[in-house]
Every structure is written in C-alpha cells, then in structure tokens.
Amino acid sequence: MRVTRQMLIQLVIFSVVALTAVAIMVFGYMRLPQLLGVGQYRVTLELPETGGLYDRANVTYRGSQVGIVDSVALTDTGVAAVLSLDSGVSIPADLIAEVRSQSAVGEQFVQLLPQSGDGPELRNGDEIPVDRVRMPPDVNTVLDLTNEGLAAIPKDNLRTVIDEAYIAVGGLGPDLRRLVNGSTTLAIDARDNLDSLTTLVDDVQPVLNSQTDTSDSIQAWARNLAGITGQLQQEDASVAGILDRGPGAAEEVRALFDQLQPTLPIVLANLVSTGEVAVAYQAGLEQLLVLLPQGTAVTQAIGVPKNGTKQDYMGDSLVFNLNLNVPPPCTTGFLPAQQQRAPTFEDYPDRPAGDVYCRVPQDGPFNVRGARNLPCQTVPGKRAPTVKMCESDENYVPLNDGWNWKGDPNATLSGQDVPQLPPGSPPADAAPPPAPAPPPIAAAEYDPASGTYVGPDGRVYTQSNLADSAAEERTWQTMLLPPTGN
Numbered sequence: 001m002r003v004t005r006q007m008l009i010q011l012v013i014f015s016v017v018a019l020t021a022v023a024i025m026v027f028g029y030m031r032l033p034q035l036l037g038v039g040q041y042r043v044t045l046e047l048p049e050t051g052g053l054y055d056r057a058n059v060t061y062r063g064s065q066v067g068i069v070d071s072v073a074l075t076d077t078g079v080a081a082v083l084s085l086d087s088g089v090s091i092p093a094d095l096i097a098e099v100r101s102q103s104a105v106g107e108q109f110v111q112l113l114p115q116s117g118d119g120p121e122l123r124n125g126d127e128i129p130v131d132r133v134r135m136p137p138d139v140n141t142v143l144d145l146t147n148e149g150l151a152a153i154p155k156d157n158l159r160t161v162i163d164e165a166y167i168a169v170g171g172l173g174p175d176l177r178r179l180v181n182g183s184t185t186l187a188i189d190a191r192d193n194l195d196s197l198t199t200l201v202d203d204v205q206p207v208l209n210s211q212t213d214t215s216d217s218i219q220a221w222a223r224n225l226a227g228i229t230g231q232l233q234q235e236d237a238s239v240a241g242i243l244d245r246g247p248g249a250a251e252e253v254r255a256l257f258d259q260l261q262p263t264l265p266i267v268l269a270n271l272v273s274t275g276e277v278a279v280a281y282q283a284g285l286e287q288l289l290v291l292l293p294q295g296t297a298v299t300q301a302i303g304v305p306k307n308g309t310k311q312d313y314m315g316d317s318l319v320f321n322l323n324l325n326v327p328p329p330c331t332t333g334f335l336p337a338q339q340q341r342a343p344t345f346e347d348y349p350d351r352p353a354g355d356v357y358c359r360v361p362q363d364g365p366f367n368v369r370g371a372r373n374l375p376c377q378t379v380p381g382k383r384a385p386t387v388k389m390c391e392s393d394e395n396y397v398p399l400n401d402g403w404n405w406k407g408d409p410n411a412t413l414s415g416q417d418v419p420q421l422p423p424g425s426p427p428a429d430a431a432p433p434p435a436p437a438p439p440p441i442a443a444a445e446y447d448p449a450s451g452t453y454v455g456p457d458g459r460v461y462t463q464s465n466l467a468d469s470a471a472e473e474r475t476w477q478t479m480l481l482p483p484t485g486n
Contacts, residue, residue, distance in 0.1 A: 040084045041124035042070060045110065047079040051099040051135045052108040059083050061091055061112045069110065078130060083110065091122045098134040108136075330366035331409040332399050333359030333418065354419030357385050359410075360402035372396060385420075392423045 047053070050072060059067040067085035085091065091112060098111045150158070169176065190197060211218070232239060257264070278285060334356055341349050358370040362383060376382040376390035384390045399412040410418045452462045
C-alpha cells in the first residue's frame with residue numbers, strides 16, 4: 001500500500017487532534033498534575049464528623065474551585081480531611097471552612113471563607129482547627145424536626161394557612177421573582193461594599209449619641225410641630241380660603257406687573273441712577289439729615305409764636321422767650337459725679353458693665369423719649385429699656401421720682417445697681433475704697449523788696465513792679481491800663 005502525501009497530511013492532523021483531546025482530558029478534566037501533586041500543597045481540615053464529605057470533593061475559595069479533598073480519615077477526636085490546594089492561589093490563613101451541599105440532596109464540598117485579606121497565607125502542612133469549621137445540619141434531623149412541627153399543627157389550620165398563602169401570593173410569581181432577584185442583587189452589592197457598610201455602622205454611633213444628647217430639643221421641636229399642625233387644623237377654613245383665593249390674587253399681581261411692564265423697567269433703571277448719585281453724595285445726605293431737625297426747630301421758633309394770632313404783620317417774627325429746663329434734664333440713673341469723666345481728660349474710661357439711662361417713672365416729665373419708654377415688640381403693652389428685660393418677667397422699677405436733685409441723684413430705697421446690670425447677672429462688686437486725700441496746697445511768699453518769688457515748677461521768678469522800689473505805685477486802676485509803649 002502506497003502512502004500518499006494526502007494521507008500523511010490527514011494522519012498528522014488526526015494525531016494533533018488526538019493529542020489535543022488527550023491533553024484536555026488529562027489536564028482539564030482528569031487534572032492529572034493535581035492528582036500527582038504537581039503545583040499542589042496539602043492542608044489538614046479537622047472535622048467533628050464527616051458531614052457527608054468524601055474523597056475527590058471540591059474545595060472552593062470565593063466561589064472558585066481551588067482544590068479537592070484528597071482523603072477523609074478518622075482520628076481519635078473526630079475526622080481529618082486532607083485538602084489538596086492549588087499553589088497559584090493565595091489563601092489567607094485567617095479563614096473559616098464550611099462544609100456545604102450543592103442542594104438539599106446534592107454533593108458536599110468545602111467552602112473557604114476569609115475573615116480578612118491581611119495576615120499570613122496557608123502553607124503546606126497547616127491545619128484548620130475544628131473551632132473554625134462550620135458543619136451543615138443533618139438532613140435526617142431536619143426532616144425529623146419538620147415532621148414533628150407539621151404534626152403539632154392541626155391539619156385544618158395548616159390547610160387554612162396554605163389556602164390563605166395561595167390567595168396572598170397567587171398570581172404574584174413575576175413580582176416575587178423580581179423581589180428575590182432584587183434582594184439577591186442587594187445582598188451581592190452589600191457583600192462587595194462590606195468595608196464601607198462596616199465603616200458606616202461604626203461611624204453612626206456618634207450621630208446616634210448626638211441624637212440622644214439632643215433628645216430634649218427633638219421633643220421640644222416635635223411639640224412645637226404638633227402645636228403648629230394643631231393651629232393649622234383649627235384654622236383649616238382660613239387656610240382653605242387662602243389656597244382658594246391665592247391663585248386669584250397671584251393672577252391679579254401678575255396682571256398688574258403686565259400692565260406696568262412698559263414703564264416699570266424704565267423706573268427701576270432710573271432708580272439705579274438715583275441710587276448711584278445717593279452713594280456718591282452719601283456724606284452730604286448724612287449731614288443734611290443731621291441738620292434737618294435743627295432747621296425744623298429754628299423754623300418753628302420763628303413761625304410758632306405768630307400762629308393763630310391776629311396782626312397786620314404777615315412776616316416771620318422772632319421771640320426771645322427762653323424756656324429753660326422745660327422739660328428739666330434727667331440726672332437719675334447716670335453715673336455719680338465722682339465717677340464721671342472730666343472734660344479735660346484726653347483718654348476715655350472703660351464702658352460700664354451695665355446699662356446707663358434715665359431711670360425715673362415712665363410717666364415722668366424727664367426725658368420722655370428715653371430708653372425706659374421703648375415699647376417691647378414681642379410683648380405688646382410692655383415698655384422696657386432693653387430687649388432682655390422685655391423677654392424676661394422683670395418689670396421696670398424707677399430709682400426715684402426725678403425731683404430729688406439735692407444730694408445723690410441716684411438715691412433709692414430699692415437697692416438697684418447703678419449702672420443697671422442685665423437680668424441674671426451677678427451683683428456688682430463693692431465700690432473701691434476712696435483714694436487718699438491730696439496733699440494740702442502750700443503757699444509760697446514772695447520778697448517785697450525785690451519782687452522775687454518761687455513758682456509752682458520750683459523756679460525763681462522776678463516781677464519788678466511788685467518791688468518796693470517800683471517807680472510808681474500800682475493800684476487796681478492801673479491794672480486796667482495797657483503797658484506803656486503799646
């Protein structure tokens with residue numbers, strides 16, 4: 001038989017295909033290198049019982065097969081399973097081994113669950129202790145317990161439960177499928193973001209602690225919210241009226257702006273120019289506002305005297321009637337004379353710790369526009385000098401009637417501080433002891449014979465016209481005459 005070229009090519013192709021198939025069967029399916037121990041290392045798994053585990057069972061890590069069970073043998077304390085693992089896969093030593101089943105009646109396998117990604121790795125000869133092994137429940141035990149539970153349930157009640165369950169979930173197969181798929185996806189995502197979720201759980205404790213610390217504020221807010229909702233419920237008709245009439249009012253406002261649309265932009269543009277001019281002349285405007293009250297007072301001083309009078313003269317008149325101390329000034333409530341700053345001082349004293357203002361009765365004729373008569377915005381009908389007094393239960397108490405001008409103007413029997421401290425402030429410190437008395441003034445005599453004398457600076461001065469040898473006698477009349485030669 002002659003072997004042709006075509007036959008040789010076919011034999012070569014057949015040989016290559018056969019060798020490839022054998023290689024795939026040996027290395028891929030039979031995993032001959034693993035059987036021979038090439039690229040493998042062995043770890044002993046201590047088990048309390050076999051749990052259905054057998055030789056050649058799979059070993060998985062993170063869902064991927066990384067080895068097989070080489071052998072399962074009895075020991076004095078339980079069962080020892082030798083795991084043959086791939087050397088190319090790094091598996092941390094800090095792990096938990098679980099014996100699981102593919103299904104309720106499926107084959108068993110070993111699943112390795114790492115606890116952390118750090119730490120040492122498994123090496124050849126390592127052992128996984130029994131306290132780090134999780135065994136599946138026995139199927140027979142589960143079936144016995146299930147039978148006992150079903151036997152304890154009355155058949156009629158069980159039938160009712162099944163019928164009601166059918167009514168509840170009947171026809172909801174697609175929805176339940178989507179629910180299960182969504183739950184599975186959520187669980188997978190939660191597992192992938194386990195570190196972030198753990199950090200969130202750890203960091204939520206300060207937030208919860210802050211909520212606990214502010215529980216009183218939260219309860220107060222809830223009570224206030226309940227009060228607001230209660231008022232809205234009571235005023236339901238008014239709120240409904242606002243909602244009913246609100247669109248009409250808004251429509252009228254819109255129509256008004258539509259009518260003003262041709263001219264309103266021009267007016268606003270002109271106002272912008274006016275504002276720029278006002279900013280440029282701000283200092284002059286402020287001065288005008290300062291002088292306006294004085295100018296008004298001057299105008300009234302000229303025009304008021306002739307108001308309502310019958311006279312031939314129609315021009316302005318000026319009256320020199322001086323109304324002094326009408327109304328009289330208020331001195332009560334201010335610093336005593338010994339604590340007031342002298343006008344000759346160039347520095348300024350420290351601001352008093354309390355409030356200084358006129359502290360006479362609110363209906364007194366002294367400084368009727370004083371701070372004591374300020375109306376409280378949040379408490380209608382109440383007048384007080386400060387906001388804190390308005391918000392507190394404290395009422396204004398005057399020092400005296402204001403007519404006590406002799407002696408101390410702050411003389412009072414109420415014991416109030418001057419200046420007045422805010423509500424809740426500690427009492428003012430006692431006044432410091434008085435300063436020592438200044439030294440007495442000493443008079444220095446001058447010499448009449450020469451007219452010399454010692455000045456306050458300690459220097460000696462001479463005034464010749466005071467001497468006895470002066471050319472002419474000086475009298476008080478000559479003091480009124482200018483010096484000679486001027």
